[in-house]
Amino acid sequence: MFWASHFLATLAVVLAWPAPIALSRAQWPSRSPFTAMILWQAIALAGGLSMIGAMLVWGLEPLGDNLLEALRGLWDVLVNNRPADTLGLMHVFALSAASLLTAHLVFTLLITYARITRQRRRHRNLLNLLSSPSHTNPSTVVIKHPTPVAYCLPGGARSVTVLSDGLMGLLSEDELQAVLVHERAHLSQRHHLLLWAFAAWRSALPWLPTSRLAQRAVNELIEMLADDEAVKQVDQETLVGAIAVVATGSHGPTIGGSKQTLPQGALEPDPEQDDEASLSTVHRLRRLLEPKRPLSPLQSFSALATSALLLMVPTVLLVAPGLFV
Amino acid sequence: MATLGELERTVMDLLWGTQEAMTANTLRDALALAPEGTAEGKDLAVTTVLTVLSRLEKKGLVERERDTRPHRYRAVTSREDHTAELMHEVLVTAPDREAVLARFIGSVSESEARTLRRLLGSN
Incomplete structure (x- = not known):
């Protein structure tokens, strides 16, 4: 042994x-x-x-x-x-470390799950009051806000795709369809489970290169998978158009006009996070513009x-x- | 029969629509007037309205004025403030945010936006 x-x-x-x-x-x-x-x-x-x-x-x-x-x-x-x-003492030490690490990993997984679920529930409660169901698309709600934004909130049967009316005003019918197919792919391919597992992996061992790199890669890969699903239903240019509008249109902290500005700096992410998130958009766009064979x-x-x-x-x-x- | 969730929405819409505090009775009458196309318009028991109000109070959306009888209820803050709060949750980049909800496009930095425009321009 x-x-x-x-x-x-x-x-x-x-x-x-x-x-x-x-x-x-x-x-x-x-x-x-x-x-x-x-x-x-x-x-x-x-x-x-x-x-x-x-x-x-x-x-x-x-x-x-x-x-x-x-x-x-x-x-x-x-x-x-x-x-x-x-x-020996060292053997006892190794056995204790093994059981502690196991417990740590399992507990972090559970705690992360609880935290994510709690945040989603709170978000959904507020969303239910502030949004109205889309007339044309099932399990889609529209929220009145000028910033072009689209996201999905997983939650089993209550999973929902959220669009802002700012986004709907900027996108053509086809581009909107591309966004919806993309978001629904996240839900149907259960990407939130991957995100949960890798978020837990990262909070459990934040100092290991593997957990940080894995989370970043997984965040980027699920977007590519959802993009691939979208280009099965709309053509590539439409998706590129939608990405372009949302990425460049949402640029700048325009959270809702003059009355509801955020505290200064609220939208300044720390540089590392910023790099991770936005580089992935460039990668996504690049692979759509210059497709390479699989x-x-x-x-x-x-x-x-x-x-x-x-x-x-x-x-x-x-x-x-x-x-x- | 409207679900509690739909009732909560309609009640909040009414409270957001007015600046004043309302009693459960006034709210019930306003609900009976059937705001355009909602599931309401049927007569509701005042107790139902009170249930909805206490749920909303628990969620921190509604506050109760206790110095009058019957109690009067008002929205804690405006609809716009709540929307801003919600959007803040969506737009601000936090380490765990991606796990809670998946945005179509994450935050884009100034330099990144330039790269994107260049990529799009060259195509």
């Missing part, structure tokens, strides 16, 4: 740092956003699994030759007060196979010693 813990630790380091950096710099994800999305999920899952696994396997090493036997040994030590002379089947297959391998390796390393020895 000893070599397994070393291998898992190496994998954890690779997945926490060089692998996400390489993937975030790669050009191909914009050609096949779906494949890239799978790979990011595999990196995050396998990364977490190998972090926990490395410490677990290393800490359990004196207690047995494989995971099952060792866990049984641990049970004996903890519950049946069997002497634990083989278990990955070849072989390339896609290798990326997906890598994802599968990433998930299998830590799992097998955790379980396998009991199977083969």
Whole structure:
């Protein structure tokens, strides 16, 4: 089991740092956003699994030759007060760290879920009072506001797409359709679940390059996936037109005329955030204006196979010693 | 039968539309007058109106004047202020915002807007 813990630790380091950096710099994800999305999920899952696994396997090493036997040994030590002379201080430390990290990840996931749901509910309550249902489009509401803005608020059966009348005034019928298809793609492809998981991953381990890069990449990839859905129904120029209007038209802090201005600086995002959000718009526009062919089947297959391998390796390393020895 | 949510909307519309505080009775009468095309217009029990008002009070949208009997209700702040608050939530870039709601286009910085215009111009 000893070599397994070393291998898992190496994998954890690779997945926490060089692998996400390489993937975030790669050009191909914009050609096949779906494949890239799978790979990011595999990196995050396998990364977490190998972090926990490395410490677990290393800490359990004196207690047995494989995971099952060792866990049984641990049970004996903890519950049946069997002497634990083989278990050194470092092993106890590794085991505690493994369980703390597991608990931390699970709790962050739950807390993030609760926070997001609470914010959505509050937003929906207010929205219900301030918006009126669109006459022409189902599960779409219109809010009176001059800033051109469109967004979707996920919430199961109550998911809703919100348009401002400022936006409706600026866009043609087709462009509006493009925006609606784009937003509905977010909802139907359940992008909010990905956003939730990666937001939690980032708040759990904010200092790891992988969690920050993954969240940024996922935010960008879901927009590309929704764009791809939109160009299936409207032509590319229409979508580009819609993006152009919203991106350049909404520029500047014009939150609602003279009477309802925001406190100064309220719309100044911190520079890093700003870069992330707006670069993704440039990337989106560029891939629509200069479409590149998607990955070849072989390339896609290798990326997906890598994802599968990433998930299998830590799992097998955790379980396998009991199977083969 | 109108849902509570629709009633809340109509009541808020009435309160936003007037500057004055209204009693549940006045509100009920105004609701019975059927504002154009809404689900109301049917006679509602005053207790229903009171239920709606207390829900709105709990949500912090309505305040109650307790020094008179019957109590009078008024909107805490204007419709415009609430809309501004809502838009603020949508437009301000916060680390978690993307997870709460997905905007069609995120915030665009000045330099980014220039890049976008260049891209669009060259096409």
